[in-house]
Amino acid sequence: MSFEVDIGFSSQRGPREANEDFAGAVHAPRGEEARGLIAAISDGVSTGGGGREAAQTTVMGLLSDYFATPDTWEPTVALDRLISAQNTWLASQNQRRHGAVTGLATLTALALHGHRYTLAHVGDTRAWRVRADGAPAVPLTHDHALDHPDLKAQLTRAVGLDDQVRVDYEQGEVQVGDCFVLTTDGVHGVLKPAQIAELALAGSAGQASDAMVQAALTAGTRDNATALVLRVVGLDARQLADELFDGRRLAPPPALKVGDKLDGYVITARVADTGVHLLYQARDAATRALVALKTLHPSRASDVQERAMLAHEAWLGLRVSARGEPGFVRVHERDPGATALYTVFDWHGGRTLEQMRSANLLTPVADTVAAAIEWTRALGRLHRHGVVHRDIKPGNLHCGDDGHWRILDLGVALSGREDPAARELHAGTPSYINPEQWEGAPADAGSDLFALGVTLYQWLTTRLPYGEIEPYQAARYRRDPVALSRIRPDVPMWLDNLVRKAVARDPRQRFETAEELLLALERGASRPIAAPPATPLIQRDRALLMRIALVVSLLFNAVLLVWLLFLPR
Template identity: 80%
Template structure:
């Protein structure tokens, strides 16, 4: 279901001469709908009559600029930058017109994204959440004002009051049917929480906002009355913030055995135990179809970095798993009791299992698999994601005849945590030389090198540069042997293609998955050229020095013999 809301807005000046309240809401622009919407309300402070100016510029600036911030920023980071800039601008203007009218305002901003909300709050406007359960409205903010009845207008915090402003932030989950209400103090100062809850659920959102404002006026409010009502009709797919929130809130389940039930999923078997993760087979509570459950091993349950990485993997799986080439990830139930990921279950085997069983694919089967995996890698890279661990164990051939890429646990998306980004991930034998030897950064090219190494191993029976252990320093001292020498049925065009993918010099390799895919599809009709032999000076500069030293020692030995023993 797509993200959908019903919004209503009403504002009246009440007994005041001027209405200094201002509010508004804006959806994310087309193409960026996953960022949800932002709503804000501000109550200008009547210091010389410029309260409306402060409220209007603050709300309009925030709504105009929020979706212009990078989508990699957390909502709190984007809000903090924008609110801080607006506060500095207002404070500077207030200093310049000291002695005359100044412009101050309160602010409450609400961002709805995915299945979460983020609040930013300064002053005494309020945000409420109302759920259709008959309970009173729940305040999501706390006023920054004196509580004495005679000093209600004395704010302890306001936009434009000081050079620096301290903003309160809050985050939480969103459900279908939730109603968020933003009010100025002219409304909540005259109504009780029970009244706010009852009126917020009357009619549609527009009718509810009007009901709140008129009820406040009827109750004798002495201020402007403004209400912005937002009802959540449909939720977008879960976003990374939702998953990270679950990662902090939920604990992984204890060790499960066959027959145990987790949130309705009946465990039917333990598939894998890596010491870090556990993978179970289970039955879906509603459809009874087989699914896979992935969670952390209890020994890693308290590790916040592992939790964040599992949450990141769940988000990535939902983001890229809808198309071909990856396993689809299910959303957890709203009332999930533990931290885990639910995948579609696909019978079949990984390429690693096929190799260990002695199954040796034909050239046609290898090419068909390479085409499917290249398409999947292209999709992944277009999302800005780097897998970082392409290898036979992560390529799976399902019973439906389709190849899929598994395990996005160490993938990079630009949204991962610093610990995951700095992790030297991947399997050494499939890591490109510049990353392993020179400490380079993983990118799309490193995935293509790993795919090339996997194809070389599948066709030739061993890795292009040999097995490399984690504690070894890789010395890519020789170019890979031509596959046609290891397996006569490998055509020359495929030999050249695979050796190009694993060339020692990165400039010799494919630049994109699409380029590699095109070469595979063209095959012998338009073959790629064989990569040039890597000079010894690049493959092993130390060996070059050793040879030079050997020649020098031999020359000096001959010179000594000539001087001491040969007649002159």
């Protein structure tokens, strides 16, 4: 279901000479729809007529700039930066005018994103949540005003009141059917929560906002009356903020046994235990379908970074599999009633490439090429999402019972939205890591292509192109890989050249993109590529070259010394 909100707005000046309320709502721009919507309401407070200006600039500044902030910022960070900037500008304007014309503004802002909302609040405007269960409207904010019958209009916090502004923030979960109502005190000052709830659900959102304002005027409000109604009709797929919130809120389940139940799933087998993660096979009690459950090992249950990485993996899986693209395992959206932290995947029978290799089965070259084409297509799709896998290896390439290959385990993948600690982690399996990373370069799409080439070389020859590499090993790439056809004569020359190009020591000799590698695989012998040139010794082992140069220099000096001392001149 796509993100959809029914919005209604109404504002009347009431008995006042001027209307100093202001409100609005803006959807994310085209291409960034997943960022949701931002809505805000403000009540201007003034001496000399600056209230309208204060309310309007506060709301308009927030609405116009919110989606200009980086999408990597948490909504609370974006709101805090923008509100603080507006407060600084408004406070300086008030100080410059020396009290002749001043303007303050209350502010209640609501950001809807994914399956969550973020609320920012200053002053005595209010936000309410209404659900169609007959219950009164639930206030989501607390007024910043003096708690005295004669001084309730006296604000303790407002935008522009002081050099620094303190903002209240609230976050929570959103469901389809939720109705959020933003009001100024001209409405909620005379209407009770039960009336607000009843009116908020009457007719369309526009009709509801009109009815609410008219009811406030009929009830004898003494102030401007403004209401902004937002009804959630549809939600997007869960966003990273939703997953991270669950990663902090939920605890991983204890180690489960066959027959144990977890939120409607019955454990049927423990598939893997890596010491960091546990992977189970389970059956959905409602649909009887088999699924895979991935969670943290109990020993890592309190690790904040591991929780964040598991949440990031779930979000990435949803992002990739939401479009139904082949080559990946579909991730299920987490049930709102989940009691523990885990991720649910479709279950596919079959084996990983590592399991196939362990069985010592010699695969025909044609089948190997067909598999490589599937891997490369899937990797290209991943890279177009801006994602780097970082751990391509035989254990993460799975061939299902349906005959299709899938890339597994996005646990250490980079998307630009991951936790900084995960970005700095030197992830991957050493024998599949490209030389540049050992020299300090970050992982990129080329790293995945190199790892894919190593995997293909290993599958065809049962050997690693550069041998088994250990993290502490200093001499890692001091020889070029042996030609595949020398190890396995049935490997055609075009494929031999292709694989050696993919794992070349010099990154400039490798394939630049997955699309380039895919084209070479599909063309095969019809458009063979040239064999990569031998890597110069200075690139493979500079230390050895220096030692050879030193030995030559010493020999030359020894000969020269003998000639000078012992040979006749």
